[in-house]
Amino acid sequence: MTMHSTASCTPRSPRAFKTRLVLPISLIVIGGLYLDAMAEPRIADLFVAFHVASLTGAASAVWPFLSATRESRSRVLALTAGFILWRIAYFPVFVISGWVATWFDWSSYAAQLPVTGIYFVFLPAIFALHFVITLVTMLVVMRRKWLLLIPGFPMLVLAMLVSFNQPVDLNLLPDRTISREPRFSSQPLPQGNVYGLLLEGGKSNPAQYALLYSGLILYELIPSAPWSSTVKQVIAQGALENPNGSTADRVYEHYVAFLFAQPCVRRTEKCLAMYSAVTEGGGQSIDAVVPRPSDRF
Numbered sequence: 001m002t003m004h005s006t007a008s009c010t011p012r013s014p015r016a017f018k019t020r021l022v023l024p025i026s027l028i029v030i031g032g033l034y035l036d037a038m039a040e041p042r043i044a045d046l047f048v049a050f051h052v053a054s055l056t057g058a059a060s061a062v063w064p065f066l067s068a069t070r071e072s073r074s075r076v077l078a079l080t081a082g083f084i085l086w087r088i089a090y091f092p093v094f095v096i097s098g099w100v101a102t103w104f105d106w107s108s109y110a111a112q113l114p115v116t117g118i119y120f121v122f123l124p125a126i127f128a129l130h131f132v133i134t135l136v137t138m139l140v141v142m143r144r145k146w147l148l149l150i151p152g153f154p155m156l157v158l159a160m161l162v163s164f165n166q167p168v169d170l171n172l173l174p175d176r177t178i179s180r181e182p183r184f185s186s187q188p189l190p191q192g193n194v195y196g197l198l199l200e201g202g203k204s205n206p207a208q209y210a211l212l213y214s215g216l217i218l219y220e221l222i223p224s225a226p227w228s229s230t231v232k233q234v235i236a237q238g239a240l241e242n243p244n245g246s247t248a249d250r251v252y253e254h255y256v257a258f259l260f261a262q263p264c265v266r267r268t269e270k271c272l273a274m275y276s277a278v279t280e281g282g283g284q285s286i287d288a289v290v291p292r293p294s295d296r297f
Contacts, residue, residue, distance in 0.1 A: 020063075021131075024056045028127050032120030036265050043255055047178040050094065053123040057130030058086040065138045074142065081141045082134050089133050090174035091247055092159045097125035098231070098254065099218060105264075106223035115266055118227055161210035166246040175251050182256050193219045194236045198243045208244060215239060226275040227264035231257040233278040 031049055035041055062082040066075050101122040108116040136152060139145040164170060195216035199209065215236075222232045231254075238253035239245070245253075264271035 021060055024060060025124060025127060028053050028056065028123045029120050032123040033117070035119035035123075036117055038262070039266075041259065041262060043180070043182060043259065044178055046255055046258060047175065049119065049123055050126065050175065053126040054086065054090060054093065054130045057127035058082050058134040060127075061131045061134035061138055065142050069142075078138060078142060081137050085134055085137045086130060087172070087174055088156065088159050088163050089130065091163050091251060093126055093129045093133070094175075094251070094254070095214075095218065097122050097129060098258075099222060100125040102222050102225065102228035102231075105227045106225040109225040109267075116225075116227060116264070118265055158210060158214075161207045162214060163247055165207045165211050165250070166244075169247045171248075174247075176248060177252050177255050180252055182259055190233065190236050190240050194240045195219060198239060201243065211247065211250065212239070212243075224279065226267060226271050227261050229278050230261040230264055230271075230274050234260055 031052065035045060035049055038045065059082070062078050065078045069075060069078075101118050104121045105116045105118060136148050140148050140152070163174065193216065195212050198212050199216065219232060219236065222228050234257035235250075235253050238249075238256065242249055242253075261271075261274070264274065
C-alpha cells in the first residue's frame with residue numbers, strides 16, 4: 001500500500017513534463033520583452049509580471065505531482081508545501097533573479113549594444129528558480145528524498161530570515177507593493193557600499209542583520225553597467241534612509257529602483273546622465289542631474 005502511494009506521486013512522463021514547460025517559459029520571455037519595450041512601466045505592470053513568473057514556476061513543479069495522485073490528502077499536501085515555499089522564497093528569488101539580469105546588462109554594455117535586455121532575462125530567471133526550489137520541495141515532501149534537506153535546510157533558514165524581517169512581514173502574501181505609490185528621495189545618492197555602515201550601527205535583530213549582510217555581499221557582486229548601477233544605488237539610498245525597514249519596504253525599494261532605471265533599458269541620453277550621476281556624481285541627487293516631471297508616474 002505504501003509502495004503504491006509513493007509511486008502514485010511520481011510524474012508519469014518526463015518528456016511530457018519538459019514539453020509542458022515550453023509554453024509558459026515562452027510566454028514569460030515574451031512578457032519580459034514587452035516590459036523591456038515599455039518607456040514608462042508602472043508598479044502594476046511589474047507586480048503582475050513578477051507574480052505570473054513566480055507562481056507559474058512554482059505551479060509547473062507542483063502540477064506533475066498533483067496529476068500523478070488521486071489522493072486528496074496528497075494533493076492538499078503538495079499544494080500547501082508549494083505555496084509555503086513560494087511565500088518564503090519570493091523575495092530571495094526576486095533579488096537573485098535581478099542580479100542575474102545585471103550580468104546581461106553588463107555584457108550588452110561591454111559589447112556596446114545600443115539597447116539591453118532586463119526583464120526578458122529577469123522573468124525567466126524567476127520562473128526557473130521557483131521551479132527548481134518547488135521541485136526539490138516536492139521531492140522531499142512527496143517522494144521522501146530526505147538527503148535533499150542537507151543543502152536545503154540552511155538555505156531555507158536564511159530565506160526565512162530575509163523574508164520575515166519584521167512582524168509586519170508575517171503576512172500571507174510576500175509582495176503588497178501594488179497598493180503603494182512610488183516615491184523618490186531627493187537626498188544625495190550614497191557613494192559606495194552603505195551596508196557596512198548600517199551593520200556597524202549594531203541595532204539590527206538577527207533577521208535584519210541577515211538582510212543587511214546579504215545586501216552587503218550582493219552589492220559587491222553587481223557589475224557596473226547603466227541599469228545595474230542605477231538600480232543598486234537607488235536601492236542603497238532606500239536602505240540608508242530606512243535602515244530598519246521591513247522586507248516589504250525592501251521589496252518596494254526594488255520596485256522604485258526598477259521604475260527609475262527604465263530609461264537605461266534603451267540607453268537613452270537620460271540613462272547615460274543617470275549612470276554618470278551614480279558613478280561620478282560625488283554625492284549629488286539624481287534629481288539634480290536628471291530632473292523628472294512631477295507627473296512621471
